[in-house]
Amino acid sequence: MNQVEADIAIVGSGTAGLASAIAAAEKGAKVIIFEKASTTGGTGNMGMGPLAVESRLQRQKNILLTREEAFKVFMDFTHWRVDARLVSNYLNKSASTIEWLEEMGVEFADVISYFRGSYTTHHLVKPPGGIPGPMATAAMMKCMTDRANELGVKIYLQTPTKKILKEGGRIVGVIAEDRDGETIQANAKVVIIATGGFGDNPEMIKKYTPYEWGRDIFSMRIPGIAGEGIRMAWEAGAAETEMSMQLIFGMPGTALQWVAAGSLFRQPNLMVNLLGERFFNEEIMAANTAFTGNALSRQKNRCAFNIVDEATKKYYAENGLDFVSPVFPNITMESIDAELKQALDEGNENVFVADSLEELASKTGINADGLRKTVDEYNAACEAGRDGLFNKNPKYLRPIKQPKFYAGRLFPSAYGSLGGIRINYKLEVLNKDYEVIPGFYAVGTDVNTLYGDSYIFALAGNTMGFAVNSGRMAGENAVEYIRSIAN
Numbered sequence: 001m002n003q004v005e006a007d008i009a010i011v012g013s014g015t016a017g018l019a020s021a022i023a024a025a026e027k028g029a030k031v032i033i034f035e036k037a038s039t040t041g042g043t044g045n046m047g048m049g050p051l052a053v054e055s056r057l058q059r060q061k062n063i064l065l066t067r068e069e070a071f072k073v074f075m076d077f078t079h080w081r082v083d084a085r086l087v088s089n090y091l092n093k094s095a096s097t098i099e100w101l102e103e104m105g106v107e108f109a110d111v112i113s114y115f116r117g118s119y120t121t122h123h124l125v126k127p128p129g130g131i132p133g134p135m136a137t138a139a140m141m142k143c144m145t146d147r148a149n150e151l152g153v154k155i156y157l158q159t160p161t162k163k164i165l166k167e168g169g170r171i172v173g174v175i176a177e178d179r180d181g182e183t184i185q186a187n188a189k190v191v192i193i194a195t196g197g198f199g200d201n202p203e204m205i206k207k208y209t210p211y212e213w214g215r216d217i218f219s220m221r222i223p224g225i226a227g228e229g230i231r232m233a234w235e236a237g238a239a240e241t242e243m244s245m246q247l248i249f250g251m252p253g254t255a256l257q258w259v260a261a262g263s264l265f266r267q268p269n270l271m272v273n274l275l276g277e278r279f280f281n282e283e284i285m286a287a288n289t290a291f292t293g294n295a296l297s298r299q300k301n302r303c304a305f306n307i308v309d310e311a312t313k314k315y316y317a318e319n320g321l322d323f324v325s326p327v328f329p330n331i332t333m334e335s336i337d338a339e340l341k342q343a344l345d346e347g348n349e350n351v352f353v354a355d356s357l358e359e360l361a362s363k364t365g366i367n368a369d370g371l372r373k374t375v376d377e378y379n380a381a382c383e384a385g386r387d388g389l390f391n392k393n394p395k396y397l398r399p400i401k402q403p404k405f406y407a408g409r410l411f412p413s414a415y416g417s418l419g420g421i422r423i424n425y426k427l428e429v430l431n432k433d434y435e436v437i438p439g440f441y442a443v444g445t446d447v448n449t450l451y452g453d454s455y456i457f458a459l460a461g462n463t464m465g466f467a468v469n470s471g472r473m474a475g476e477n478a479v480e481y482i483r484s485i486a487n
């Protein structure tokens with residue numbers, strides 16, 4: 001068994017782990033990171049960018065949201081069911097974290113609001129090609145990895161941590177296993193857990209959330225994000241928190257998720273459940289994917305069908321979509337017919353085409369009488385220009401009249417999990433009696449219970465924002481702790 005010594009051992013080199021490492025190393029700590037994957041970055045490689053409030057970029061764009069306002073939005077949204085001090089610390093730190101990242105070479109292309117009605121907090125990372133988009137944050141992870149290396153942080157890749165070591169109530173290190181199967185014991189004064197949650201662990205999803213992966217949730221599974229840090233922390237005495245999924249919605253079959261066919265069924269058109277009933281103001285699909293996931297979750301089999309007729313499909317092909325995702329702003333409907341045909345040819349179970357409503361009901365399993373009644377009511381609302389049920393904006397009232405009829409089956413999805421390890425606002429891990437376990441910190445998704453029951457899309461960039469800021473705060477706090485025990 002190899003033995004290594006460090007002030008701080010960090011488990012995971014994603015957004016939060018790298019931020020912890022850099023913050024601590026900048027204050028002079030000797031830091032090592034054990035990373036299970038063959039590269040750094042974790043889920044942090046997938047996204048567009050973090051939240052900040054009152055950043056230089058926001059001031060330049062005359063975005064006037066203040067920290068105080070953002071805090072109020074956050075706490076009103078969560079009904080104060082979350083750690084207010086942690087929220088406050090995170091928001092107050094967020095602007096300086098953008099500058100901190102810029103000093104490492106991270107460039108930000110823009111700051112946007114993710115959906116209509118959300119605040120302009122989402123700081124989009126500029127990737128090497130210059131155009132922000134999915135996976136742009138890999139550029140941020142690279143700058144952070146370079147900065148960590150420059151500061152002398154030793155990163156062991158393909159070396160998963162297996163166990164947290166504890167002696168006399170204090171955390172004293174970890175056991176990891178390198179790519180050759182050799183055991184490494186790292187002796188450290190502090191351990192920081194940053195393993196990104198359990199989004200790639202269907203057993204944990206089933207056990208700790210209301211969902212079953214592949215049945216009623218089709219969430220993103222970033223390889224290796226298997227809840228190991230959470231399990232190890234519990235074994236070392238950490239208390240559990242509530243655990244949930246960072247809910248959104250989608251049409252399973254990711255190839256279709258965002259291209260033309262997927263986009264066709266993310267528009268504010270008639271949506272019914274298996275009873276054939278409306279349950280939702282469909283324009284919320286653009287305003288808030290988390291709320292859409294919530295509404296879908298309440299339906300039978302946790303699914304619903306977004307339905308358009310030939311006239312609406314043609315309208316979109318000629319005029320463009322009502323809603324365009326900021327993630328894929330350049331989608332057109334040019335390939336829609338070819339894609340729908342391909343989906344059907346490949347036997348995609350979530351795309352349906354029919355010549356009549358009866359046939360659509362039979363293919364989808366929607367109650368035929370319910371569907372007929374709802375379509376009649378909906379078409380009457382379209383004609384009257386008024387949705388008496390949910391007050392949908394009349395401009396989105398497009399009737400279902402002209403065959404063919406198209407339906408996409410939508411389910412809850414998620415970016416990953418949320419929560420697992422109980423911490424305080426200093427990111428110190430707590431036991432069941434709310435006592436601090438000395439030398440033990442946890443950050444990022446493994447501890448993120450900041451949103452209450454729904455992801456707060458009103459302040460976009462929030463999970464990465466929390467990951468990078470919680471990591472940074474934990475790194476700084478850990479150094480203070482080490483200094484305090486040295487005196």
Ligand SMILES: Cc1cc2nc3c(=O)[nH]c(=O)nc-3n(C[C@H](O)[C@H](O)[C@H](O)COP(=O)(O)OP(=O)(O)OC[C@H]3O[C@@H](n4cnc5c(N)ncnc54)[C@H](O)[C@@H]3O)c2cc1C
Binds near residue numbers: 049229443
């Ligand atoms: C497609 C997609 C897009 C997203 N876009 C955005 C966005 O634009 N804005 C936003 O705010 N959020 C976004 N998110 C969410 C955001 O990326 C995450 O919230 C954030 O990266 C979480 O950081 P983390 O450090 O907690 O976990 P991660 O970044 O996932 O890092 C965890 C690391 O731990 C490692 N690990 C796991 N187990 C072990 C072990 N036993 N030993 C050692 N290492 C281990 C993993 O390999 C990984 O490298 C997106 C997520 C997805 C899936």
